[in-house]
Amino acid sequence: MSTQPKTFLSEEEYLAIERKAPYKSEYYRGEIFAMAGAGEPHNLLASNLILRLGQQFLGRPCRVYGSDMRVHVPATAWYTYPDISAVCGEPQFRSGRDNLLNPSFIAEVLSESTERYDRGRKFELYQSIPSLSEYLLVASDHIRVDLYTRQANGKWLLTSASSLDESITIDSICCTLNLADLYDKVQLEEAAEDQNRFL
Numbered sequence: 001m002s003t004q005p006k007t008f009l010s011e012e013e014y015l016a017i018e019r020k021a022p023y024k025s026e027y028y029r030g031e032i033f034a035m036a037g038a039g040e041p042h043n044l045l046a047s048n049l050i051l052r053l054g055q056q057f058l059g060r061p062c063r064v065y066g067s068d069m070r071v072h073v074p075a076t077a078w079y080t081y082p083d084i085s086a087v088c089g090e091p092q093f094r095s096g097r098d099n100l101l102n103p104s105f106i107a108e109v110l111s112e113s114t115e116r117y118d119r120g121r122k123f124e125l126y127q128s129i130p131s132l133s134e135y136l137l138v139a140s141d142h143i144r145v146d147l148y149t150r151q152a153n154g155k156w157l158l159t160s161a162s163s164l165d166e167s168i169t170i171d172s173i174c175c176t177l178n179l180a181d182l183y184d185k186v187q188l189e190e191a192a193e194d195q196n197r198f199l
Contacts, residue, residue: 011077015095018070018079027079035081036113041140044186045109046083049138052182053086056175062088065100072099075128082106086173087131103129104172107136123148127156133172141189143179 008030009017017032018025026033038046046067053064064086072079072094084107085100092101106126108118118137126132127150135148135156147168148156161168164180 011079012095014079015099019098024067024081026081027077029077038109038111039140041186041188042083042109042111044184045138045140045182046107048182048184048186049084049107049109049177052177053084053173053175057086057173060088060174061090062086062173063091070099071103071106071129072101073125073129074101076125078125080122080125083109084136088173102131104131105134105136105170106132107138109138109140111140134170136168136170138182140186143183143188145177145179145182 009027009032010030011027014027014032018027024035026035050064050066057064064084067081067083069085070079070081071085074094079099082103084105085103086105087100087103089104093099094101108114108122110118123135126135133150137146137148139145142162143164144162145160145168147159147170149159149171151157159168161179164183167176167178169176
């Protein structure tokens with residue numbers, strides 16, 4: 001067991017380090033946590049989602065960002081990199097234009113190593129963003145999306161879809177997402193395992 005005291009960084013120190021770092025790290029209350037990379041299904045799902053939202057944002061005052069856009073949550077002194085974030089209206093930033101403060105929509109593509117965090121503690125921290133209205137979780141090993149929508153009473157309503165002929169409506173950014181488009185060209189682990197059983 002280490003007896004060395006932990007070194008806590010200020011937000012300004014973290015940002016100075018992060019802007020020069022060759023990899024991305026989250027920051028939470030003075031500590032830095034390195035982020036893992038992602039495989040092909042994860043990347044295809046994220047890019048398909050950005051593409052579909054971007055098409056529906058044409059001519060509208062809405063923006064969609066990929067995983068290089070850092071989101072800052074002042075209430076919890078947290079900086080993180082959602083897979084996708086979007087805002088309709090004027091985006092607000094802290095300390096430059098690389099720390100988004102007011103996403104109305106955030107999506108995370110799930111993996112075996114991150115699903116528990118994305119569904120649990122991460123979602124809990126995201127809920128402290130006043131502007132956030134909807135949170136989408138996208139499975140990368142089977143067809144499944146879970147959309148959490150903030151209600152007027154502060155509770156979150158879950159809507160799910162799990163087949164390619166379904167679609168899901170994201171009211172906060174006035175978009176409709178077809179699962180067939182979202183999962184286009186994505187080779188699912190579950191499908192590969194099923195196919196291998198018959199070989």
